[in-house]
Amino acid sequence: MTTTASLADTLWQTVSPHRCQLGESPFWHPQEQTLYWLDIPGKQIFRANTYMGSVETWNMPSEPGCMAPAKDGGLVIALRDGVFRAADWGEPLVRLATLDYDPAHMRTNDGKCDAQGRFWVGTVDETRSLQNAALYCIDARGSGEAHVACKISPRSGMSTANGLAFSANSRTLYWADTPSHTVWAWDFDPLTADMSAQRVFARFAPKPEGWQWKSAAPDNGGHGVYGGRPDGATVDAQGNYWVAMYEGQRVCQFAPNGTLLASLTTPLLCPTMVCLGGEDLKTLYVTSAGLSPSAAEQAAYPLSGCVLSTRVKTAGLPVNVFQDWPPG
Numbered sequence: 435m436t437t438t439a440s441l442a443d444t445l446w447q448t449v450s451p452h453r454c455q456l457g458e459s460p461f462w463h464p465q466e467q468t469l470y471w472l473d474i475p476g477k478q479i480f481r482a483n484t485y486m487g488s489v490e491t492w493n494m495p496s497e498p499g500c501m502a503p504a505k506d507g508g509l510v511i512a513l514r515d516g517v518f519r520a521a522d523w524g525e526p527l528v529r530l531a532t533l534d535y536d537p538a539h540m541r542t543n544d545g546k547c548d549a550q551g552r553f554w555v556g557t558v559d560e561t562r563s564l565q566n567a568a569l570y571c572i573d574a575r576g577s578g579e580a581h582v583a584c585k586i587s588p589r590s591g592m593s594t595a596n597g598l599a600f601s602a603n604s605r606t607l608y609w610a611d612t613p614s615h616t617v618w619a620w621d622f623d624p625l626t627a628d629m630s631a632q633r634v635f636a637r638f639a640p641k642p643e644g645w646q647w648k649s650a651a652p653d654n655g656g657h658g659v660y661g662g663r664p665d666g667a668t669v670d671a672q673g674n675y676w677v678a679m680y681e682g683q684r685v686c687q688f689a690p691n692g693t694l695l696a697s698l699t700t701p702l703l704c705p706t707m708v709c710l711g712g713e714d715l716k717t718l719y720v721t722s723a724g725l726s727p728s729a730a731e732q733a734a735y736p737l738s739g740c741v742l743s744t745r746v747k748t749a750g751l752p753v754n755v756f757q758d759w760p761p762g
Contacts, residue, residue: 444698446742449719450482450489453739457721458544458666459500460741461753462711469711470509471721471741472498474541479511481523484712484743492524499542502553503755510572510756512542512555517572517580519758530758531572531580533557535588543567544596544666544707549604550624551575551757554585556595556609567592569609571627574758585629597664601690602673602751608635610664610677615640617664617677635675635692638663647681647703647731661697666707670748671715678705678720685720700742703735710750718746 454473461470463481472479472494479492479501496514504510508521510530515537518527533542535557545555553572559565569586586592586609597610597617607622607629619635622628641660662682669675673690681704687696704723711717724732724739732738 444700444744446701446744448737449484449741449743450480451740452480452489453724454478454721454741455725455739456706456723457739457741458707459498459546460707460709460711460719460721461502461546462709462715462717462719462750463503464752467713469719469741470501470503471719472501474499474543475725479509482741490523495527497541499557500545500555502545502547503753505551505755505757510547510553510758512545512553514541517542517553517555519756530574531582533568533570533582534584535568540566543594544598546598547754547756548600548624548627549754550627551755552627553756554598556598557588558594562593562613565591565593567595567611569595569598573627574756578758580758583627585627597667597677599667599669599675600754601669602671606690608667608669608675610667612663612665612680615663617667617675636664636677636686636688638679641681647726647728647734662704665705666721668709668750670710670750672748674748676708676710676718678708680704680706680723685718698744701735701737702740702742703731703738709753710746712743715749715752716746717743719743 455475468481470481474497477494482489499512501511517531543556543558555570566588568588571583574580592611594612596612599608604624607620610617615638617636620629621631662679665678665680667677675688685698702722705720708720
């Protein structure tokens with residue numbers, strides 16, 4: 435691992451030198467003691483033994499949007515054209531569910547499991563012309579037969595599903611609409627998966643007209659100066675909400691009441707998603723985007739697309755796992 439210091443003197447380490455086009459969906463696997471993440475347009479899934487510095491790569495048949503470990507081994511993976519189950523790393527993909535959208539211009543995006551073992555998957559319209567992002571809940575507990583419920587309708591006016599997380603007590607669901615610079619919160623019933631009482635949890639300043647990456651300057655909470663827009667998120671053991679700020683060079687930590695607790699500057703222009711892992715769950719991992727063709731931007735942010743880590747004071751929660759009967 436290589437080490438770098440950000441503008442705010444947060445010490446960041448490079449977990450892997452591989453540069454993803456759009457790194458997402460990191461999680462720490464407690465049984466394997468490995469870090470997983472994926473590259474959406476690169477159509478690849480990765481896992482790293484961070485102690486040994488080794489990284490494995492698994493090619494996917496189409497773009498993976500999100501994934502989660504399964505209780506009985508393997509993974510559940512949301513690809514462009516559906517949700518699939520793999521019994522183990524590199525094993526065949528078995529279709530669990532097909533989601534109700536046209537994969538010609540839509541795909542899966544941010545998602546994860548809740549504490550009850552249901553897999554939640556959001557979508558994004560790649561044309562960026564329609565506000566029709568949706569949130570699906572895939573429940574395969576008991577029989578392995580996947581029941582799919584659309585929990586946020588494509589008619590909701592959302593554009594890009596991101597920021598999905600569940601509170602430490604499973605009573606609040608967080609979900610971000612990245613283009614509107616808003617993180618929403620709902621009351622959540624863990625038994626029924628019902629959502630109610632939608633409200634704004636955090637809202638960030640819009641991107642100024644004519645904004646360019648050269649003028650990017652993180653702010654102190656999203657007020658006044660453009661500090662990016664909310665992307666992927668996680669919740670720690672104290673219930674604090676951590677979110678990667680795309681184009682904001684930072685990761686923000688919010689208390690359950692929405693108060694900004696910390697803003698960690700990163701050497702990445704576009705951090706994409708965070709998770710907490712390591713043996714004590716106090717290592718913060720952040721994936722990032724490396725999509726820009728600009729040579730100047732790549733020179734200014736040479737770690738774009740890499741996975742970075744830093745140590746934090748508050749431990750995370752163990753990753754929620756998908757519960758079903760394994761295919762076969």
